[in-house]
Amino acid sequence: MEITAAVVEEQHGPFVVREVELEDPGPGDVLVKVAATGFCHTDGIARDGDLPFPLPGVLGHEGAGTVVAVGEGVTGVREGQAVVLGWPYCGGCRNCQAGEPRYCLRLGELVGAGHRLDGGSALRTADGGPLASHFFGQSSFATYSMTSASSLVPVPDGLPVELMGPLACGLVTGAGAVFNTIRPEAGSSIVVYGAGTVGLAAVMAARNSAATTIIAVDRHAARLRLATDLGATHTVDATDTDPVQAVTEICGGPADAALDCTGVISVVRQAIDSVGMLGTAVLIGGAPAGAEFTADHMTTLWGKTIRGTLGGSGRGQAAITALMDLHAQGRFPFDRLVEYFPLDRIEDAVEASYSGAVVKPILRMPT
Numbered sequence: 001m002e003i004t005a006a007v008v009e010e011q012h013g014p015f016v017v018r019e020v021e022l023e024d025p026g027p028g029d030v031l032v033k034v035a036a037t038g039f040c041h042t043d044g045i046a047r048d049g050d051l052p053f054p055l056p057g058v059l060g061h062e063g064a065g066t067v068v069a070v071g072e073g074v075t076g077v078r079e080g081q082a083v084v085l086g087w088p089y090c091g092g093c094r095n096c097q098a099g100e101p102r103y104c105l106r107l108g109e110l111v112g113a114g115h116r117l118d119g120g121s122a123l124r125t126a127d128g129g130p131l132a133s134h135f136f137g138q139s140s141f142a143t144y145s146m147t148s149a150s151s152l153v154p155v156p157d158g159l160p161v162e163l164m165g166p167l168a169c170g171l172v173t174g175a176g177a178v179f180n181t182i183r184p185e186a187g188s189s190i191v192v193y194g195a196g197t198v199g200l201a202a203v204m205a206a207r208n209s210a211a212t213t214i215i216a217v218d219r220h221a222a223r224l225r226l227a228t229d230l231g232a233t234h235t236v237d238a239t240d241t242d243p244v245q246a247v248t249e250i251c252g253g254p255a256d257a258a259l260d261c262t263g264v265i266s267v268v269r270q271a272i273d274s275v276g277m278l279g280t281a282v283l284i285g286g287a288p289a290g291a292e293f294t295a296d297h298m299t300t301l302w303g304k305t306i307r308g309t310l311g312g313s314g315r316g317q318a319a320i321t322a323l324m325d326l327h328a329q330g331r332f333p334f335d336r337l338v339e340y341f342p343l344d345r346i347e348d349a350v351e352a353s354y355s356g357a358v359v360k361p362i363l364r365m366p367t
């Protein structure tokens, strides 16, 4: 079938909206009519070659929409069901079997091979040329997405499906770092470096936890105001303040936990230095390929944990469902982060994301 997609022709190239060909669903496939897809910096990283993905291809990995057809052998989803397209996983490897599908040992192939795990690309150019599909198992910068049943998360009745896609990546990444990795103890302190989508999700998650000191650090005053609205008890503008010193003053000593949501190496060090004995520094933000960081040896010996996390760890489906419920209850108001763009203005959405003008752009598909 003919669909509309934003195609990246070459590394660093623009997103070009055009008609392309999508196969009919085969065994194990689920065809989703995409309502909307969030733009995430990981899409930009893939376009620029820091995350390998064959080009030309279709990116997009924060999609949500409606199931319109299922292939042979698919169970557990039905036509007409509203779904979030979650991260793919193989289901058979050691980590998947241990309940850690975010660390699926085949994750690299599943997100970046440009085709199904055991098959070809679902996409072709209009004149029959090669076109990579299945970015994060979905390639959802398109009016339709070919995906697999295991990654789908049903959207409860009454929630706007077009809003829900970003829950599957940036939002669950920040919230999961708090819920699954830090698991704050009563009265504990958390400092969040970077008040973008991931950091603000962490702030909202911390607000739903027993942590009582929640510090947001950023360089944009507007984002710090938003962080306060969403649950930060303190903010630090790092433009003119040493954030490590500020955190120490606020907490009366080091923080219990720090999250780096920026991927900026100097900020990674500040996050590590913000926690003390038995403290935990969690690295979330994506740095350029090959980046390295350092830590002070002596203070790391003080029982400090420096830990990385992908996609919020844990079982993504359960976490995404929980975030939808929290949103419906008014306890995870991530709609405050969002601005909608039509698919044909994808370049404006990308620019708004990189300039910081919009925290989470969402691309609406033409109907």
Ligand SMILES: [Zn+2]
Pocket (backbone or CB within 6 Å): 089, 090, 091, 092, 093, 094, 095, 096, 097, 101, 103, 104, 105, 106
């Ligand atoms: Zn696996």
Ligand SMILES: [Zn+2]
Pocket (backbone or CB within 6 Å): 040, 041, 042, 043, 061, 062, 169, 170
């Ligand atoms: Zn993402």
